Amino acid sequence: MRKVRSFFGGIYPEDVKQTTAGTPIQALSAPETVVVPLLQHVGLEAKPVVAKGDEVLKGQLLAEAEGATGAPVHSPVSGKVLAIEPRPHQSGHSVTAIVIENDGQDNWVERTTHPDPVQLDAEEILKRISQAGVVGMGGAGFPTAAKLTLPKGITLDYLIINGCECEPHYTTDHRLMVEYPEDIVLGAKLMAKASGARQIVIAIEDNKPDAIASLKEHAGSIEIVAVPTRYPAGGEKQLIQQITGREVPSGGLPYQVGAVVQNVATARAAALAVRDGEPLISRVVTVTGTPIAEPGNFLVPIGTPLAHVFEAAGGFSQKPGKVVVSGAMMGQAQFGLDVPVTKTTSCLLALTEEEAVTPDSTPCIKCARCVDVCPARLLPLKLEMFGMNERFEEAHAYGALDCIECGACNYICPAKRPLLQYIRFAKMEIIARDQLPS
Amino acid sequence: MDDLKLIVSPSPHIRDKDTTEKMMFAVLTALLPVLAASIYFFRWDAVRLVLLSAGAAIATEAIFQRLRKQPIRVADGSALVTGVLLGLIVPPSLPSWMVILGAVFAIAIGKQVFGGLGQNPFNPALVGRAILSVSFAAAMTKWTAPFDAVTAATPLFRGTAHIPDLFFGTVAGSLGETSALAILLGGIYLFYKGYLDYRIPVGIFASVAVIALLAGVSVPFHLLAGSLLFGAIFMATDPVTTPITKSGRWIFGIGVGLIVMLIRIWGSYPEGVTFAILLMNAVTPLINRWTRPRIYGQGVKSSE
Structure with missing residues (x-):
């Protein structure tokens, strides 16, 4: 038997997986139009190889990889290209997307x-x-x-x-x-x-x-x-x-x-x-959270708008206050439900209006729980202070760039301080300054 | 849902339920056995001093927050904790105006001038006691026996005591510091709730015990007498003024024990807990700097 070593720090958030852990994966049919972003990976946007008006088959190449860490994207449905234009994306930015009208035939490309x-x-x-x-x-x-x-x-x-x-x-x-x-x-x-x-x-x-x-x-x-x-x-x-x-x-x-x-x-x-010979055109997504009527796991075609996936999960039983793509710890809060599911969308998490409230922060009392839970063994309270006071050189010396942004410090802080936000700020500044010509 | 208004904020999107307020009120809960013991032994004086000290601390905090144009946050319980702690570490016969003055100084000079909660380098209650000790040396060393309020010498002053008396608290001393049993109950509660890092108290007890052994004096006497237990459990574990690293907390605890014994055995004061903790508070930033943990992935080589 392999001896599993311990990693540093860590937290024990309430395990709410039981809601969907026993729910079998349910295939979701694609909506009438799908929106396939050209950026679903780190790196550059893929380069379109189809044009507006083209007929495409399911699994057909829509855009080819650009650059060393690029990735191609393929059509999740058969149908017609309606547009190639910037669309809202999970990242909060606009990203070029190929909009396809689904003909409902699911005609596959040759595999x-x-x-x-x-x-x-x-x-x-x-x-x-x-x-x-x-x-x-x-x-x-x-x-x-x-x-x-x-x-x-x-x-x-x-x-x-x-x-x-x-x-x-x-x-x-x-x-x-x-x-x-x-x-x-x-x-x-x-x-x-x-x-x-x-x-x-x-x-x-x-x-x-x-x-x-x-x-x-x-x-x-x-x-x-x-x-x-x-x-x-x-x-x-x-x-x-x-x-x-x-x-x-x-x-x-x-x-x-x-x-x-x-x-x-x-x-x-x-x-x-x-x-x-199947390209990556669908993925399993967990839909969960207090406001979800019927939480579950769904096999979702890439490019399906979030709203469509929520409908499949029975819609909202109460008004959501926040919608997060992927996890509660590291996920991205969304502005709206028109953004599409991508290759990296593991989970759609809805929070009630009450759960969504960001608590007011109070002064740091140096209890050092953030230090105890940090898996990178940083001193998050120090880094927060350096970030807040724009002392970026010290933040760098205290290992800001080694932060993995897991959010454990923010989670545990009894004063509800925005530790990770200031650490991210310091990281971005350190990286930006590094790239300036000296 | 066209009227959907979503909150957009950075991750993480969930938070632990614990708050600073809960921590403060846990400390107050842990102080209940000590309060009960002090009222049992010293009656009306205990009620008088603790209430006045707490009231003065809260009032001073509110006034300072007002002067500094900050939100009034006295409901967070931190000034209340300081006030109650100070009330419990003064002699039962202390005049009312002195304890009020002590509480005002504790909050004003000990805490608010540095920027309020979380910014003070020294434990505010101990700053209050130190100021009272040097200002009113006679009143701060006028001890009375439990129950009958006649003047009596403390065990540390006499240099000896019956150990069960020290354990249960039937000796002369500061209001909350006489009963080891009550203090330990509070400490166990805080430890159980996860609000107390054992490293500091254990470090203090260990170094006091070792030095007592080496110096040939009674180990249980030095562990139980004076302010040691109360200081180790309620003062030296104040997060604001103690190290943020685990190894730093060991150093802090051992340092406190060492200074306590230096003062007790070779100093001219009978007791040294206040100054020992304040001195270690002073070197806490230095300890933090010395004991920074090695960051994941730093100082390791790739295996190529």
């Missing part, structure tokens, strides 16, 4: 399948993952093939498949592990082959015994590890620390300590891409 994809060579696997537009579905949206392509001379000890899902609300990865363990295992094997990783470890928080059992049944030689339930156990750096006992060097990347982490949903997307 090349491989009955035994593990036989493919690394290069071919990477090519198929890349062409399918697979990106990190745990939230970061880093293009998967790029993450699996290592600099020459690097050998990987570990491919860690992240099934922790430590955010307190969502259960998308949980349901995938229960319902599609074979796909996840296949995806893991393909990614290990593509990256040359010596061993695969699938890590799951111990509050999901059914997911652990399900994967163990299909894992074969792959190691399944239960990690203690504590936020942010599924943070990339924290997971590497727990599984390998190694720390990713400050400012460095996981491969430097011989590890690469991929999310379980990403693993499944890779399996579908290589085996079935």
Whole structure:
């Protein structure tokens, strides 16, 4: 048995996963029009290869990757391109999107399948993952093939498949592990082959015994590890620390300590891409929160507006005060429900008007709970003060750039201080000043 | 839903239920056994001094917040805590006007001049006691025995005591400091509620015990006599004026114990808890700087 090491700090937010943990994934049909943003990953917007008025098939390439960390996007439906124009995006900015009228036929583009994809060579696997537009579905949206392509001379000890899902609300990865363990295992094997990783470890928080059992049944030689339930156990750096006992060097990347982490949903997307020739055009989304009438897990076509997904979950039983895309800890609050679901949308969380109120902050009493919970072992109260007083050099010296923005400090603060906001502010200023010509 | 008005704010979107106010009122709850013991032993004097001190502290805080054009936040309980603490660490016979003056100084000089809650380097209640001690040395060392209010010497002054008396509190001393039992009950409550880091009190007890052993004096006597227990549990654990790092808290506790014993054994004062804690408060920023934890990923090499 592998000894799971502890990561630093961490918090125990109220576990509200039980609402949807037992709800099977339900496929949602696409709405009449879908809005496919050209930016659903880190990097540059994809470059459109279709034009207004074109007829497109389901799974057809809409836009090709731009730049080293770009990713292509594909059509989630068959139909007609209505427009290519800026549309509201989850990030709060406008992003160019391809608007498609759904003809309801679901006519697929031609797909090349491989009955035994593990036989493919690394290069071919990477090519198929890349062409399918697979990106990190745990939230970061880093293009998967790029993450699996290592600099020459690097050998990987570990491919860690992240099934922790430590955010307190969502259960998308949980349901995938229960319902599609074979796909996840296949995806893991393909990614290990593509990256040359010596061993695969699938890590799951111990509050999901059914997911652990399900994967163990299909894992074969792959190691399944239960990690203690504590936020942010599924943070990339924290997971590497727990599984390998190694720390990713400050400012460095996981491969430097011989590890690469991929999310379980990403693993499944890779399996579908290589085996079935299916691009990433849909994903599982948990819809949950007090105002939701019928919380559940849905397989949603990319480009479906949030409003449509909420309707599928029975709509709102009371007026929502806040709508968050992805987790309560790290998710982004939305201005409206017209923005589309993207490749990185794990969860739609609605909060009641009461839950949505930001509490007033009171003076810091230096109780240092933020210090105790910080997984990066920073002194958040100091960083907040440096950020607030625009003392960016000191913020830098106190490790502001090592902050992973998990929000544990903000969560725990009894004075309800906006610690993370000032740390983010300091980080942005430090990075911006670094880029100024000296 | 066209009339949907959504709040947009940065993550995280959930918060722990605990608040500063709850922490303050937990301290007051923890002080209940001590209050009960002080009223039991010293009767009306306990009620008089604690009420006056608390009232003066709250009034001073409100006046200062008004003068500084800040929202009046006395409901957060922090001035009340300071006032009650000061009331509990003065001799039962102290004149009323003196305790009021002490509370005014505690809040005004000990806390508000530095910017109010969270900004003060020194424990305000101890600042109040220090000011009273140097200003009114006679009144601050006029001790009375429990129950009958006749003048008596404290165990530390005499240098000896019956240990069970120290434990239950049937000795002369400051209002809230005589009963070890009542103080420990409060400490256990705070620890259980997660408001007390054991490192500081344990560090104090350990260093006092070790030095007592080395100096050949009674260990239980030095742990139980004087202000040590009360100071270790209710004063040296004030978050504002003590280190923010775990290792720093050990250093702080050990330092307090060391200075207490230096004063008790070789100093000219019979008791040194007030000055020991205030001195360690003074070096707290330095301790914080020395004990910064190694940040994740700093000082590690890549394995290539």
